[in-house]
Amino acid sequence: MSIIENPSTTFGAVRTVGEPTAGMFRTDGYVGTSVPKKDSRELVTGKARFTSDIKLPGLVWGRLLRSQHAHARITSIDTSKAKALPGVLDVVTAADLVATGIKNQYQWNAIPDMHLICDKAHFVGDVIGAVVAETEQLADDALQLIEVEYEVLPHVLDAEEALRDDAPVIHENVPGVDGNVLGRHRVKVGDMDKAMAEADVVIKRRFRTAKQQATPMESHQAQAQFDDDSGRLTVWSSTQYVHGLQAQIAAAVGLPISQVRVIKPFVGGGFGHKIGMHSHEGMAAIFAMRIGRPVRIAMSREEEYFTASRNGTICDVELALKKDGTLLGWKERIIADPGGHSNYGMAFLVLTTSLRPGPYNWQALDMEAVAAYTNKCPNSAFRAFGNPQATYVRESMLSIAAKEIGMDPWELRVKNAIRQEQLPMTTMNGLKLETLAIQDCLREAADVVNYKEIQQNKPKWRGVGVASTLHWSSCRWDSDLDADSGATIVQMMMDGSCKVFTDAADSGQGHTTIFAQIVADELGIPVDRVDVIMADTDKVPFGLGTWGSRSAVIQGTSTKRAAANVRGQLFNVAAHMLEASVDDLLIRDSKISVAGSPDRFVNVADVAIAMHLSKSKLPPGMEAGNIVGSATYDTPTELPSDHPDGIGHISVNYQASTHIAVVDVDPETGDIDIVDYGMSDDVGRLLNPALVKGQLLGGFAHGLGFAWGEDEEFGEDGSPLNFDFTGYQIPTFTDVPYFTNDQMRVVQTYDPAVPDGQKGAGEVGLVCPAPAIAAAVADAIGVAITEMPMTPAKILKAIRERAAAAGAPAA
Amino acid sequence: MNTRTINVTVNETPQQREVSVSTALRDFLRDDLDLIGAKAACQDGMCGNCTVLVDQRSVKSCLVLAAETHGAEVTTIEGLGDRTALHPLQRAFAENFAAQCGFCTAGMILTSVELLERNPSPTLQEVREGLVGNICRCTAYVSIAEAVLQAAAEMRGETPGAADATTSAGGER
Missing domain, CATH: 1.10.150.120 ([2Fe-2S]-binding domain)
Incomplete structure (x- = not known):
C-alpha cells in the first residue's frame, strides 16, 4: 500500500503557523505521512475479532432485568420460577449480591449512587436483576419469569423541575447528594458588574440541548471466565480503559487486581460511552465466578440506549457586548440532566464550563452549573464531552448578537478571537495557550466557501452560519481522577524489530499505526517492523486509556519517551562498537552511524543481537539481556475543582476549529440541504494526515446528527420512545454531505508542550457542525431555533410562527 | 426444537447442517460456522452490518432464516479474496x-x-x-x-x- 507523502493531497490545503523548536522532531520519517492503518487487512477480511466474536468453550448467556417504571421501589422480587426453568443457571437481585459479599456499589465514583444491580428503579431500563442461562433465548425467557412488585413513585423527567422543592427525590441517603442535586460548579472571574455596565447590548436567551447517544455500531459487550484452579478472572470487554475496568471489577468481586485480567479485543466504536464499568461487565464477571462457566452479556440495541448518552442541558445566558462587537461578559446558568445516575455528571459540569469561553477574549465570566437527577437513562462521557453543548450555546449567542448589532457574524468572531500576537497566553479561565491558530482557521474556512461572496448573493431561504471552538487534548476535572497519564513499554527484539505495549485502546482511530510511526522514527527502523500491543492488562503498563482526544498526545508522548530510552541504550553500545561519542550518533535506515562519516556505522540489528547474546561486544562491565524502554507521561495540568474561581489549565494543549455552513431551507417541509461547507482545524502537527482526516470527518457526521435530530425521547411516563434505528435515526450515506478535500483545510501548528508537536483530533470535528448549521438555518429563516435537535418540524414551526407574527395586526 | 436439515454452499464449501427453523442466517453463520465477519448491530435489518450475499444478492442476514438458504450459495466476507490476494x-x-x-x-x-x-x-x-x-x-x-x-x-x-x-x-x- 502506498504512503501518502504530501498531506495536502489529503486536505484542500495545509498551512503551517510557526516553526518547530530546533531539533524538536525528525521531518524525514514516517511521522507526518499517511502510513496505512495497520489493522486494515484484518478489518477488510472480516478476521478481526470483536468481543462477541471470541468463542469460549462452554459459553453461556447472561441478561439484565430492567425496570418497567421510571421511578419505583421494588417491594418484592420473586426469582423462583425463573430459577426453576431448565437451562437457567443463576438468577440474582441486589439483595443476593450483597448477601454473598459482592461489593454491589461502584468504587471510585465521586458520588456513591451507582450499583451493579439497583434495589430501586431510577429510570425505565434501570438494572434490577440478572440471569444467566445455557442459551440467549433461555436467558430471555427467564427474565420474563421474574415476578417484580413495584411501588410506583412520582417521577420527574425535566432537570429544571427536578430542582423544585416539591420534586420527587430520586436518590435518598446518598452522601453528597442534596435533594436531586448531585453537584455544582461555579466559574467566576473578572468584573461582571463592570462588563454589564459598559455593555451597549445585553442579550438573554434560553437554550436546550439534546440527549444524543453515541451509537457505536458494536453495542456494549462483555465476556468473563473464571478459573478455579489459578484463581484468575479474565474479562473481554468492548471498553476504552482496561485498567479502570480491571480495578472496578476487582473491587466488586473482592479479588486482588493482580488476579483480574481485562482484554480489549477489537472495539466497534467507543466514543466515550465505553469508559468505566457498566452493569453487564460486572455481572458477567460475577456470574462467571458464581457458576464456573464463561459468561457473555451483550447489550441489545435498545439496551445500548439505556447504557449511556450525552447530558441534556438547559442554559440561560446573558451576553454583554459593545456595539462595535467587543465581547465583554458571559453569564450563564446551566442545568445539566445526567439522568438517573451520576456517572460522569460532575465531570460534565467542570468540563463544559471550562470550554464555554471558547477561543475568544473576554472581560468577565460567571457560570453557575448544576446537575440534577431525572428519571431518565444515565449520561456518560461522549466524544467532546461538554463541548458540543458549550459551543452550540456560545456560537448561537454570538450569531444572535451579530444580527442584533448589525455586524457580520464572521467579523464578530475575527474581532474577538485570540490573535497570534497574544500567544503564549493564559486565558481568563486559566487555559495556558502556546499555540492556537483560530484566526487562521476562521480565514481558511471562509476561503473554502467564498464567504464574502455568498453573504452578498444569498437567494431566499439560503443561510450562512459560522461557528468556532477551542478543544482539549485530554482533560482534567476534579479530584475523582487526579492524574492524566498514559504509558508505553518498547521492547527491541534480537533482530532490531520492536514490540510496543501501551494502555491506549484503539477503537478505530488508528493509534496502533501512529505509535508504530513514532517508534520507527525514534529507532530508525521500518514501520512494518514495529508491532503494537494494546489494552490487555496482562501485557501493557498502567495508564488511563483512550478518551478525550488524549491518546495520540498522551500515549504518543509516552511511546516517544520509551523509544528514546531504547535508542539511548542502543547508542551506548554503538558508541563502544564504533569508538565514537554517543553525542555524534545518528539512527536512520536500520543503521547507527557517526554524523559526518556515513561509512562508520553498525546495523541496529547487530547492536540488538549483541545486547541480547554477546556480552564481549558490549562496553566493559555491561550485562547482556533484554532491551526494554518503559515510560509514562502525565501532563502538567490542573484541576478546576481545586481553584477558588473554578478555573484551570485542563489540557496539555488546545485545538482550534472553524466550520462554516451554507444551507438551503425548504419552507414547505422544513428540510435542510447543506449546499456548501467549509471546515478548518488546528490539531497541532499532523502525525498521520489521512487518519486525522478520518477523525475530523467522522466527528462532523456525529455533529450533524446532534444538530438535526438525534435525541433520546421519552413518553410522559418515562418510557423510551425511539430506542432503535427506526426511531433514533443516525446519518446515513446520503444524509452526510460528500466532502471533497478542498472543503477541509488544516492549519498546522507545532505545539511545544509535547515533543512531536501534536494535539488531539478525535473529537473536535463534532463540536462545530450543530452551531454552524443552526446559525445557517437561523440566517435562512430569520429566527434562531434555540432548542435542539433542530428537526424539520421545529424549523417549519419557526417559519410559520414568524410568518404569523409578521402578518399579525399590531397590538 | 423444530429443526431442518439444509444443504447450503457457503464460500464455495458445501455444508450439510441441521438448523432450528427460527435461526437467522446471521446466527447460523456466526455460531455454527464461526464466520464472524457478519456483525450484529441491530436485530431488525436497519444497520446493514450483517450483510452477506445469497446467490449473489446482498441480504441482511438477520432477516433471513438459515433454513431459507437450503440449496443456495452464500458468500460472506471470509469468502472474498484469498490469503495471497485481497478482492x-x-x-x-x-x-x-x-x-x-x-x-x-x-x-x-x-x-x-x-x-x-x-x-x-x-x-x-x-x-x-x-x-x-x-x-x-x-x-x-x-x-x-x-x-x-x-x-x-x-x-x-x-x-x-x-x-x-x-x-x-x-x-x-
Missing part, C-alpha cells in the same frame, strides 16, 4: 482508510460487490444511494465512497482513479 474492494477499503473501527466494513464491502456487479461504472451518487442501507458511525462515508469508486475503476481494468471531486457537498435530509 479489489477489500484492497481499496484498506488503502483508502475506509475501515475505522471496522464493524460495518464487511457489510459495506459485500453490498458494494453486488452494486458493482449490477453497475460496474457507478457515479458517486449511485454509490451513495446504493449503500444507504449500511450504517457507519465512524467515517462520514467519504472514504468508503472513495474506496468503492477506486475498486470499480480497477475492476473495469482502468487505472485506479480518485473520486469525482467535482460533486459538491450536498446531502439531502
Whole structure:
C-alpha cells in the first residue's frame, strides 16, 4: 500500500503557523505521512475479532432485568420460577449480591449512587436483576419469569423541575447528594458588574440541548471466565480503559487486581460511552465466578440506549457586548440532566464550563452549573464531552448578537478571537495557550466557501452560519481522577524489530499505526517492523486509556519517551562498537552511524543481537539481556475543582476549529440541504494526515446528527420512545454531505508542550457542525431555533410562527 | 426444537447442517460456522452490518432464516479474496482508510460487490444511494465512497482513479 507523502493531497490545503523548536522532531520519517492503518487487512477480511466474536468453550448467556417504571421501589422480587426453568443457571437481585459479599456499589465514583444491580428503579431500563442461562433465548425467557412488585413513585423527567422543592427525590441517603442535586460548579472571574455596565447590548436567551447517544455500531459487550484452579478472572470487554475496568471489577468481586485480567479485543466504536464499568461487565464477571462457566452479556440495541448518552442541558445566558462587537461578559446558568445516575455528571459540569469561553477574549465570566437527577437513562462521557453543548450555546449567542448589532457574524468572531500576537497566553479561565491558530482557521474556512461572496448573493431561504471552538487534548476535572497519564513499554527484539505495549485502546482511530510511526522514527527502523500491543492488562503498563482526544498526545508522548530510552541504550553500545561519542550518533535506515562519516556505522540489528547474546561486544562491565524502554507521561495540568474561581489549565494543549455552513431551507417541509461547507482545524502537527482526516470527518457526521435530530425521547411516563434505528435515526450515506478535500483545510501548528508537536483530533470535528448549521438555518429563516435537535418540524414551526407574527395586526 | 436439515454452499464449501427453523442466517453463520465477519448491530435489518450475499444478492442476514438458504450459495466476507490476494474492494477499503473501527466494513464491502456487479461504472451518487442501507458511525462515508469508486475503476481494468471531486457537498435530509 502506498504512503501518502504530501498531506495536502489529503486536505484542500495545509498551512503551517510557526516553526518547530530546533531539533524538536525528525521531518524525514514516517511521522507526518499517511502510513496505512495497520489493522486494515484484518478489518477488510472480516478476521478481526470483536468481543462477541471470541468463542469460549462452554459459553453461556447472561441478561439484565430492567425496570418497567421510571421511578419505583421494588417491594418484592420473586426469582423462583425463573430459577426453576431448565437451562437457567443463576438468577440474582441486589439483595443476593450483597448477601454473598459482592461489593454491589461502584468504587471510585465521586458520588456513591451507582450499583451493579439497583434495589430501586431510577429510570425505565434501570438494572434490577440478572440471569444467566445455557442459551440467549433461555436467558430471555427467564427474565420474563421474574415476578417484580413495584411501588410506583412520582417521577420527574425535566432537570429544571427536578430542582423544585416539591420534586420527587430520586436518590435518598446518598452522601453528597442534596435533594436531586448531585453537584455544582461555579466559574467566576473578572468584573461582571463592570462588563454589564459598559455593555451597549445585553442579550438573554434560553437554550436546550439534546440527549444524543453515541451509537457505536458494536453495542456494549462483555465476556468473563473464571478459573478455579489459578484463581484468575479474565474479562473481554468492548471498553476504552482496561485498567479502570480491571480495578472496578476487582473491587466488586473482592479479588486482588493482580488476579483480574481485562482484554480489549477489537472495539466497534467507543466514543466515550465505553469508559468505566457498566452493569453487564460486572455481572458477567460475577456470574462467571458464581457458576464456573464463561459468561457473555451483550447489550441489545435498545439496551445500548439505556447504557449511556450525552447530558441534556438547559442554559440561560446573558451576553454583554459593545456595539462595535467587543465581547465583554458571559453569564450563564446551566442545568445539566445526567439522568438517573451520576456517572460522569460532575465531570460534565467542570468540563463544559471550562470550554464555554471558547477561543475568544473576554472581560468577565460567571457560570453557575448544576446537575440534577431525572428519571431518565444515565449520561456518560461522549466524544467532546461538554463541548458540543458549550459551543452550540456560545456560537448561537454570538450569531444572535451579530444580527442584533448589525455586524457580520464572521467579523464578530475575527474581532474577538485570540490573535497570534497574544500567544503564549493564559486565558481568563486559566487555559495556558502556546499555540492556537483560530484566526487562521476562521480565514481558511471562509476561503473554502467564498464567504464574502455568498453573504452578498444569498437567494431566499439560503443561510450562512459560522461557528468556532477551542478543544482539549485530554482533560482534567476534579479530584475523582487526579492524574492524566498514559504509558508505553518498547521492547527491541534480537533482530532490531520492536514490540510496543501501551494502555491506549484503539477503537478505530488508528493509534496502533501512529505509535508504530513514532517508534520507527525514534529507532530508525521500518514501520512494518514495529508491532503494537494494546489494552490487555496482562501485557501493557498502567495508564488511563483512550478518551478525550488524549491518546495520540498522551500515549504518543509516552511511546516517544520509551523509544528514546531504547535508542539511548542502543547508542551506548554503538558508541563502544564504533569508538565514537554517543553525542555524534545518528539512527536512520536500520543503521547507527557517526554524523559526518556515513561509512562508520553498525546495523541496529547487530547492536540488538549483541545486547541480547554477546556480552564481549558490549562496553566493559555491561550485562547482556533484554532491551526494554518503559515510560509514562502525565501532563502538567490542573484541576478546576481545586481553584477558588473554578478555573484551570485542563489540557496539555488546545485545538482550534472553524466550520462554516451554507444551507438551503425548504419552507414547505422544513428540510435542510447543506449546499456548501467549509471546515478548518488546528490539531497541532499532523502525525498521520489521512487518519486525522478520518477523525475530523467522522466527528462532523456525529455533529450533524446532534444538530438535526438525534435525541433520546421519552413518553410522559418515562418510557423510551425511539430506542432503535427506526426511531433514533443516525446519518446515513446520503444524509452526510460528500466532502471533497478542498472543503477541509488544516492549519498546522507545532505545539511545544509535547515533543512531536501534536494535539488531539478525535473529537473536535463534532463540536462545530450543530452551531454552524443552526446559525445557517437561523440566517435562512430569520429566527434562531434555540432548542435542539433542530428537526424539520421545529424549523417549519419557526417559519410559520414568524410568518404569523409578521402578518399579525399590531397590538 | 423444530429443526431442518439444509444443504447450503457457503464460500464455495458445501455444508450439510441441521438448523432450528427460527435461526437467522446471521446466527447460523456466526455460531455454527464461526464466520464472524457478519456483525450484529441491530436485530431488525436497519444497520446493514450483517450483510452477506445469497446467490449473489446482498441480504441482511438477520432477516433471513438459515433454513431459507437450503440449496443456495452464500458468500460472506471470509469468502472474498484469498490469503495471497485481497478482492479489489477489500484492497481499496484498506488503502483508502475506509475501515475505522471496522464493524460495518464487511457489510459495506459485500453490498458494494453486488452494486458493482449490477453497475460496474457507478457515479458517486449511485454509490451513495446504493449503500444507504449500511450504517457507519465512524467515517462520514467519504472514504468508503472513495474506496468503492477506486475498486470499480480497477475492476473495469482502468487505472485506479480518485473520486469525482467535482460533486459538491450536498446531502439531502
